[in-house]
Amino acid sequence: MQQETTRRTNRERSEETRDRLIQAARRLFVEKSYAETGTPEIVREAGVTRGALYHHFADKQALFAAVAEREARAVAEEIERNTVGSPSATASLIEGGKAYLKAMAEPGRTRLLLLDGPAVLGRSGMDDIDNRHGNRTLREGLQAAIEAGQIRRLPLDALTGLLGAAFDRAALAIDAGADAADYQAGLAGLIEGLAPAS
Amino acid sequence: MQQETTRRTNRERSEETRDRLIQAARRLFVEKSYAETGTPEIVREAGVTRGALYHHFADKQALFAAVAEREARAVAEEIERNTVGSPSATASLIEGGKAYLKAMAEPGRTRLLLLDGPAVLGRSGMDDIDNRHGNRTLREGLQAAIEAGQIRRLPLDALTGLLGAAFDRAALAIDAGADAADYQAGLAGLIEGLAPAS
DNA sequence: CTATAAACATACAGACTGCATGTATCATCG
DNA sequence: CGATGATACATGCAGTCTGTATGTTTATAG
Numbered sequence: 247m248q249q250e251t252t253r254r255t256n257r258e259r260s261e262e263t264r265d266r267l268i269q270a271a272r273r274l275f276v277e278k279s280y281a282e283t284g285t286p287e288i289v290r291e292a293g294v295t296r297g298a299l300y301h302h303f304a305d306k307q308a309l310f311a312a313v314a315e316r317e318a319r320a321v322a323e324e325i326e327r328n329t330v331g332s333p334s335a336t337a338s339l340i341e342g343g344k345a346y347l348k349a350m351a352e353p354g355r356t357r358l359l360l361l362d363g364p365a366v367l368g369r370s371g372m373d374d375i376d377n378r379h380g381n382r383t384l385r386e387g388l389q390a391a392i393e394a395g396q397i398r399r400l401p402l403d404a405l406t407g408l409l410g411a412a413f414d415r416a417a418l419a420i421d422a423g424a425d426a427a428d429y430q431a432g433l434a435g436l437i438e439g440l441a442p443a444s
Numbered sequence: 445m446q447q448e449t450t451r452r453t454n455r456e457r458s459e460e461t462r463d464r465l466i467q468a469a470r471r472l473f474v475e476k477s478y479a480e481t482g483t484p485e486i487v488r489e490a491g492v493t494r495g496a497l498y499h500h501f502a503d504k505q506a507l508f509a510a511v512a513e514r515e516a517r518a519v520a521e522e523i524e525r526n527t528v529g530s531p532s533a534t535a536s537l538i539e540g541g542k543a544y545l546k547a548m549a550e551p552g553r554t555r556l557l558l559l560d561g562p563a564v565l566g567r568s569g570m571d572d573i574d575n576r577h578g579n580r581t582l583r584e585g586l587q588a589a590i591e592a593g594q595i596r597r598l599p600l601d602a603l604t605g606l607l608g609a610a611f612d613r614a615a616l617a618i619d620a621g622a623d624a625a626d627y628q629a630g631l632a633g634l635i636e637g638l639a640p641a642s
Numbered sequence: 643c644t645a646t647a648a649a650c651a652t653a654c655a656g657a658c659t660g661c662a663t664g665t666a667t668c669a670t671c672g
Numbered sequence: 673c674g675a676t677g678a679t680a681c682a683t684g685c686a687g688t689c690t691g692t693a694t695g696t697t698t699a700t701a702g
Contacts, residue, residue: 256648256699263649281479281563284689297651300691365479365563369616400633401626407617408610408630415609418567419602428599432606435598439637454668454679461680482658495682498660 264302264312266292272313276354280310280362307366314363315375317355322379324349335391339437342387343413344430346380350417360414381410397440405440412436462500462510464490470511474552478508478560505564512561513573515553520577522547533589537635540585541611542628544578548615558612574608582608595638603638610634 254262270292274283285306289296303309325345332338350356363372373381385406391397416429452460468490472481483504487494501507523543530536548554561570571579583604589595614627 254699259649259698279563285691286689295651296690298649301648301650305691361562361567364559365477369559369620398633398637400630401623404614404617404622404626404630405633407613407622408627408634411609411613412606415605416602419605422567424602424605425599428602429606432598432602435596435603435638436606436634439596439639440633441637452668457667457680483660484658493682494659496680499679499681503660 260302263292263294263298266294267299267302267309268312268316271309272317272354272358275310275313275362276357279357280366310362310366311371311375314358314367314372315378317358318375318379320352321346321349321355321359322383325380325383335387335394335396336437336441339384339387339391340434342383343433343437346413347417347420347426347430351420356418356421360418376410381406384410384413391440395442398442400440409436458500461490461492461496464492465497465500465507466510466514469507470515470552470556473508473511473560474555477555478564508560508564509569509573512556512565512570513576515556516573516577518550519544519547519553519557520581522550523578523581533585533592533594534635534639537582537585537589538632540581541631541635544611545615545618545624545628549618554616554619558616579604579608582611589638593640596640598638607634 267288271283271288274288274291285296285299288309289299299309303312325342328345328348329338329342332341350359359372363375367375385402388397388405388409389402392399392402412433416433419429420426465486469481469486472486472489483494483497486507487497497507501510523540526543526546527536527540530539548557557570561573565573583600586595586603586607587600590597590600610631614631617627618624
């Protein structure tokens, strides 16, 4: 039989369709925005029909969640790959921050994860994604630094949130054309300032 | 003439209609969200028609911008009212931060200004509003603290953005039910840590 | 090879946005 | 004060979108 090329297992069919939808949606959500991208346009770009979309995803929002989830995972992996163990805990934090900013420089990530994400999924929804992937690293880094006595003993969750927000803001500003060095300096200043009072 | 009650100048008519629209929109944008609120519902709540809405505002987004602008102004005024001159510049920053968090505790403000705002108007659009109202105070406070030698000399705009983001994050977390004291402590730690290295 | 389930396609109902056109109310000027 | 123009608003319509219900094809189990 020559149509073996089209003969695929169900798993493969689903996998590919989901993948095409997520990739097409990512392209359009980044180029325009979540709100200004319609599902007809997404499925056209993906080469499937809206039936397929609504078979695999509960609604447009669920498709966005899949896009965001994949993106957050990619960021986390990229950081883990580009980061090596550092001597001091604070230095490790600063280095991790640099890796985060570099990963977030990939076009579209700030819009997906920092602008549309919180609005579409709510802050709690984005927190769930963050905690599954990226933020965990930051929290563990801070905890290690605190227990190593290199950072003042402050409420861990709050500190994680506050520093994470600062990093997010830096990523946004840099993406908007601000001077990266300025923000790197500001972040380093904030982190170093957390050293125990002398 | 007994219908003098309905005899109003054009200015008054417009003023009241705009006001009713902005207030109704605010209520609904807060209760649900910008995306899930339709213009038919807004005008019903405001007691006018969609014609009036589209006469006064270019589109739904422009109406949201008006709501956000008014809210940002209210926050700025509330802070200015509740804040008194402090001895040290850093203490003044911390006090201003407390006033900000208190103002942002007004229901709906975090959603309007921190979640939907950036997504609907873009970060640059929200920055415009912020710079017209709130953020200016923070920048000036930081500048004063730097020139008074109470805070390390770091890039002013970057530092303003980073600390502002941390405050925003605190407001969101507190609104979501987190312990306010934890975040206050974290913020105080961040600010105090900016003191020049001893 | 048949039956069943999964994957996808198509058709449709309801709702919404923005605009175009119509009407009422106010302002201006001779 | 009366007519003319402008402003404020109302109504109707076209196009589009989302989610669902129903139909069809493809894979899998027995």
